[in-house]
Amino acid sequence: MELVEVNQLQAAIDSFVGKDVYLHLETTNGSYASHFNEGFFNAGAFIRNVVINFELGKVVGDSPHRVGLKLPQGWVYAQGITHFEIDEEGRLLLAGHDGTGKLAVALQLSETPFSY
Amino acid sequence: MTIPKERHVLVIFPHPDDEAFGVSGTITTHIQQGTPVTYACLTLGEMGRNLGNPPFATRESLPAIRKKELLASAEAMGLTDLRMMGLRDKTLEFEDDEKMVRMMEELIEETNPSLIITFYPDFAVHPDHEATARAVVRAVRRMTDRPKLHCVAFANNTLDVLGEPDIVYNIKPVREHKMNSMKAHISQTAWMLEEMEHKLQNGDTETENWLTLERFYTYRWDQDFE
Numbered sequence: 351m352e353l354v355e356v357n358q359l360q361a362a363i364d365s366f367v368g369k370d371v372y373l374h375l376e377t378t379n380g381s382y383a384s385h386f387n388e389g390f391f392n393a394g395a396f397i398r399n400v401v402i403n404f405e406l407g408k409v410v411g412d413s414p415h416r417v418g419l420k421l422p423q424g425w426v427y428a429q430g431i432t433h434f435e436i437d438e439e440g441r442l443l444l445a446g447h448d449g450t451g452k453l454a455v456a457l458q459l460s461e462t463p464f465s466y
Numbered sequence: 467m468t469i470p471k472e473r474h475v476l477v478i479f480p481h482p483d484d485e486a487f488g489v490s491g492t493i494t495t496h497i498q499q500g501t502p503v504t505y506a507c508l509t510l511g512e513m514g515r516n517l518g519n520p521p522f523a524t525r526e527s528l529p530a531i532r533k534k535e536l537l538a539s540a541e542a543m544g545l546t547d548l549r550m551m552g553l554r555d556k557t558l559e560f561e562d563d564e565k566m567v568r569m570m571e572e573l574i575e576e577t578n579p580s581l582i583i584t585f586y587p588d589f590a591v592h593p594d595h596e597a598t599a600r601a602v603v604r605a606v607r608r609m610t611d612r613p614k615l616h617c618v619a620f621a622n623n624t625l626d627v628l629g630e631p632d633i634v635y636n637i638k639p640v641r642e643h644k645m646n647s648m649k650a651h652i653s654q655t656a657w658m659l660e661e662m663e664h665k666l667q668n669g670d671t672e673t674e675n676w677l678t679l680e681r682f683y684t685y686r687w688d689q690d691f692e
Binding site for chain 1: 513515516517518519520521524525526527529552554556591592593594621622657
């Protein structure tokens with residue numbers, strides 16, 4: 351993965367507009383957050399292989415970036431995006447990694463389903 | 467405490483690297499004593515958070531990396547019967563409970579173990595650890611001739627509630643195998659191992675004991691978790 355280059359990422363997002371695409375969206379503090387820091391309120395969410403079709407997608411802000419997708423009847427967004435990659439299968443993988451290299455957020459789009 | 471010879475040992479954990487820290491010395495010792503060991507690893511740790519910054523992997527490339535690491539850990543322990551059960555990291559507690567129990571029952575029926583090693587329900591911290599522990603305990607509970615059930619517990623309240631573990635093995639003779647098992651999972655353990663080796667070099671006895679003493683609680687059927 352590379353640090354987000356806004357113009358490249360914007361072009362990649364644009365290439366998925368108007369298509370049925372599989373979405374992976376994840377936010378996490380890690381399952382051990384409340385173990386190492388008792389009282390920590392651990393929250394996160396995970397969606398994988400839900401099909402969406404968005405009409406507008408934008409990457410905004412300085413790093414870490416925010417990425418939002420406008421759907422005909424709804425929204426998807428993620429904040430904290432630091433890195434991106436178009437992998438060998440043409441999937442757009444966005445992630446936010448904290449200073450210690452731990453993933454905190456991921457937003458991924460693919461024209462074919464992600465593995466299980 | 468010496469590790470007794472068993473008919474067959476069945477180890478059941480959800481993540482690649484769960485075996486490395488607490489159990490790899492015990493597994494290695496059983497294998498060296500000629501006891502057949504089966505390790506069923508339920509997921510490939512697909513949701514691991516250590517991806518590096520700069521990243522060395524993506525959410526999508528991580529499973530293949532961790533699968534290779536799991537195979538390397540098995541080799542470090544001399545383990546030949548590794549089962550990758552194909553479930554997804556962080557989803558086990560949402561699977562059908564009875565399906566989970568049946569998966570454990572099939573593993574038990576096939577391997578006919580005299581000892582099963584897994585996590586201790588309610589003292590296993592990670593939701594996948596807990597779901598694994600519940601499924602194993604439920605499967606064993608239904609058996610008429612139950613194998614021994616040794617459980618790993620590391621929740622912060624373990625000592626307060628369960629007291630000291632009744633089984634403590636000094637695995638120093640196979641220390642190198644254990645180190646190599648932990649190192650095999652380098653994508654997830656690099657930072658931790660660096661800190662550990664630094665402490666060991668400074669003669670930190672607590673770290674040495676953490677490394678060489680493997681601790682288990684015999685499951686308490688008279689205080690069943692449900």
